[in-house]
Amino acid sequence: MSDKTQDQPQFDPLAVWKEWQTASLNAWAKTMSETVASEDFAQSMGQSLTNYLETSAPVREQVEKAMEQYLQQMNMPTRQEVVSIAERLTNLEMRIDDLDAKVDQVLEILKKITMNNE
Amino acid sequence: MPKPPPFPTMPPPPAESHPVDVAQALTEALYAAIDRNVQSARIIADAAAVPVGPTPREVVWALNKTKLYRYRPTQPVDPAQKKRVPLLLVYALINKPYIFDLRPGSSFIEYMVNEGFDVFLLDWGTPGLEDKNITFDDYATEYLPRAVRKMLKVAEADEFSMLGYCIGAALAVLYAALYPQAPLRNLMLLTAPLDFSRTDGSLFSTWLDQRFFDVDRMVNSLDNIPPEIIEFGAKLLKPVENFIGSYTTLYWDFADDPESVANWQAMHKWIHDGVPVSGAAFRQWVKDYIRANELIKSEHFVKGQRADLANIQANFLNVVAKYDHIVPPHQSTTIMDQVGSQDKTLDIIPAGHVGLMGGRNARYKLWPKLAAWLAERSA
Numbered sequence: 205m206s207d208k209t210q211d212q213p214q215f216d217p218l219a220v221w222k223e224w225q226t227a228s229l230n231a232w233a234k235t236m237s238e239t240v241a242s243e244d245f246a247q248s249m250g251q252s253l254t255n256y257l258e259t260s261a262p263v264r265e266q267v268e269k270a271m272e273q274y275l276q277q278m279n280m281p282t283r284q285e286v287v288s289i290a291e292r293l294t295n296l297e298m299r300i301d302d303l304d305a306k307v308d309q310v311l312e313i314l315k316k317i318t319m320n321n322e
Numbered sequence: 323m324p325k326p327p328p329f330p331t332m333p334p335p336p337a338e339s340h341p342v343d344v345a346q347a348l349t350e351a352l353y354a355a356i357d358r359n360v361q362s363a364r365i366i367a368d369a370a371a372v373p374v375g376p377t378p379r380e381v382v383w384a385l386n387k388t389k390l391y392r393y394r395p396t397q398p399v400d401p402a403q404k405k406r407v408p409l410l411l412v413y414a415l416i417n418k419p420y421i422f423d424l425r426p427g428s429s430f431i432e433y434m435v436n437e438g439f440d441v442f443l444l445d446w447g448t449p450g451l452e453d454k455n456i457t458f459d460d461y462a463t464e465y466l467p468r469a470v471r472k473m474l475k476v477a478e479a480d481e482f483s484m485l486g487y488c489i490g491a492a493l494a495v496l497y498a499a500l501y502p503q504a505p506l507r508n509l510m511l512l513t514a515p516l517d518f519s520r521t522d523g524s525l526f527s528t529w530l531d532q533r534f535f536d537v538d539r540m541v542n543s544l545d546n547i548p549p550e551i552i553e554f555g556a557k558l559l560k561p562v563e564n565f566i567g568s569y570t571t572l573y574w575d576f577a578d579d580p581e582s583v584a585n586w587q588a589m590h591k592w593i594h595d596g597v598p599v600s601g602a603a604f605r606q607w608v609k610d611y612i613r614a615n616e617l618i619k620s621e622h623f624v625k626g627q628r629a630d631l632a633n634i635q636a637n638f639l640n641v642v643a644k645y646d647h648i649v650p651p652h653q654s655t656t657i658m659d660q661v662g663s664q665d666k667t668l669d670i671i672p673a674g675h676v677g678l679m680g681g682r683n684a685r686y687k688l689w690p691k692l693a694a695w696l697a698e699r700s701a
Contacts, residue, residue: 215344217351222574229570233562240558241525243534250534257543264543283451290452294386301385301468308475 362573369587370594375420377432379443383472387447390469392476395435396426403438405700407507408477410470411443414489415461415599416552417592419445421680422487424588430679430689437693439700442473448597454545458606459624462496470504483508483696487679488649489607492516495631495657496617500624502633508699509636509663510692513675515649516657517618518611523650525559530608537608541601549596559647582682589680618656631660637699638663641671641678641688648675667695 239245268283275282281289383390411431413419422443423431434441446461456464474482484506486494491514498509521527529535540547557564568590576582616622622629638661642654651670658668671678671687678688 215347217348218354221351221355225570229562229567233560233567236561240561241528243528246529246531246534249529250536254536254539257539261543287450287452290450291455294452297385298464305468305471308471 358573358577361577362569365572365577365583365587366569366590369590372425372584372587372591374425374588374591375423376426377423377429377435382442382476383469385465385468387449387453388465388469389445389447390472391443391445392473393423393431393435393441393443396432397436399436399438405439405697406479407481407483407700408440408442408473408479409434409483409485409696409700410473411441412466412484412486412490412494413444413446414487415446415458415597415603416489416549417596419443421592421676424592424680425584428585428588428680428682428685430684433685433689434693437697439693439696440477440479442469442477444469446597449546449600451545454601456600456603458493458603458611459496461603462493463500463624466493466497467501467504474505481505481507483510483700485510485512485692486514487512488675489515491654492611492617495634496622496624496629498634498636499617499620499629499631500627500633502635506636508639508696509634510639510641510696511654511657512641513643513646513649513678514640514654514657515611517653517655518613518615519618519656520652522652523647524653526555526648527612529555530612532613535608537605541605545601546598547601547604548598552599553594553596556648585682589676592680593676618660620660631657632662634661635663638666639669639692639695640667641669641692643675643678644670644672646673646675646678665699 272282272284377396378394379391380394381389382392411419411422413422423429426432431441431443444466446465449456470482474480482505484494484498486492486509491511494509494511495514495516498504498506518524518527521531530537560567572583572586576586610616610622614621617629618631620628620630620632640654640658642651643649644651655668658666669691671691673681673683673687678684
């Protein structure tokens with residue numbers, strides 16, 4: 205038996221499995237790539253997204269409204285109020301950055317004047 | 323819709339095989355498969371914790387969520403090799419910019435700083451709800467010019483180079499077109515999505531077509547676009563390869579090679595580590611840049627000023643990935659005829675969109691080219 209098996213190529217189930225899986229994935233990859241490239245798919249995906257947003261919007265609005273009322277009753281800032289403060293902070297940061305740029309310009313001018321005087 | 327393909331049938335064991343040998347082979351294969359499964363699962367589970375962005379750096383400027391980093395070399399650099407013109411890296415608004423700095427030995431930034439470049443990275447950060455009204459143009463006109471000013475001051479330079487990758491390349495082009503007086507000496511683009519006149523090969527253009535996709539409803543409902551949606555869309559471009567193929571590659575080919583595993587983990591982490599996109603920026607990107615295709619036609623106006631591509635006079639290198647399925651080459655190449663630069667080069671590299679910068683061959687294919695091109699123009 206041993207002589208016979210040495211002559212035969214060894215049976216490797218993993219190699220067979222890998223080969224089969226690769227062939228399957230290649231075939232499916234081609235098909236799926238064609239599918240997602242179609243306008244039908246684009247339409248279907250767009251419609252699904254619209255449906256999700258339409259159906260979830262009333263729930264989301266109700267939750268936001270309830271939370272806002274709760275936070276007001278608890279004397280706590282609402283999300284919108286926190287967002288508003290954050291926006292103002294960003295605007296302030298930009299103003300400070302502008303001032304920083306102007307200070308740099310002034311310092312540059314002063315440096316040139318000093319060098320000319322020397 | 324295309325018909326699903328017939329599944330290949332599993333070949334039977336050779337007819338002359340002895341049943342005992344077949345049983346033994348099947349048992350061994352089962353144990354090997356279990357080992358591989360456990361090993362692959364461990365690699366995937368550990369991926370989120372792998373360290374990324376190893377090159378030492380410091381924050382030199384910050385505004386809102388945006389930060390400007392300056393990098394330091396990881397090995398001594400000969401003073402004669404140091405380049406006078408600093409380099410600013412601008413990445414997209416989606417995903418995080420550590421694709422430029424994945425891991426030691428696989429980091430573009432590490433490579434460039436060790437080549438003597440003074441490298442700065444503009445990280446847009448993670449937008450919050452308070453940033454939902456930041457438009458695409460705002461990033462190029464409110465943030466980028468400020469970062470450039472600070473970089474020039476910190477680097478004590480009067481000129482700079484800029485490299486934009488993916489949507490970051492579109493931001494870099496918009497900046498260069500709007501500010502012809504800026505001291506931009508060299509402009510490099512990688513896989514730049516600029517021309518949406520052709521829809522062939524570009525699934526995003528089809529999916530985001532106004533016949534199918536209501537961008538206003540999406541932005542009005544979600545405020546900012548969650549990273550999960552962006553990631554899902556990107557993966558859906560090649561669904562089998564991205565949702566399954568990536569893991570089978572790990573399972574069969576990479577799991578036994580520590581270097582490949584480390585790279586796979588870092589890349590896996592980066593792919594799943596997205597950031598939300600400001601709602602206003604997403605809306606403008608879809609409407610003005612993709613649907614109306616305003617940028618490549620030089621028809622985009624910001625605060626009354628036209629972004630004229632002919633204004634771009636900087637030395638210009640446009641790198642295109644030949645096998646890019648996210649930004650097909652035809653979206654990147656047509657700008658060559660539009661820019662006003664005298665020194666302009668188009669380089670098409672046989673790579674994919676992400677592999678171009680983060681793949682195992684990037685350090686041989688792309689980085690030396692960028693460094694050599696830039697070194698010649700940074701003296």
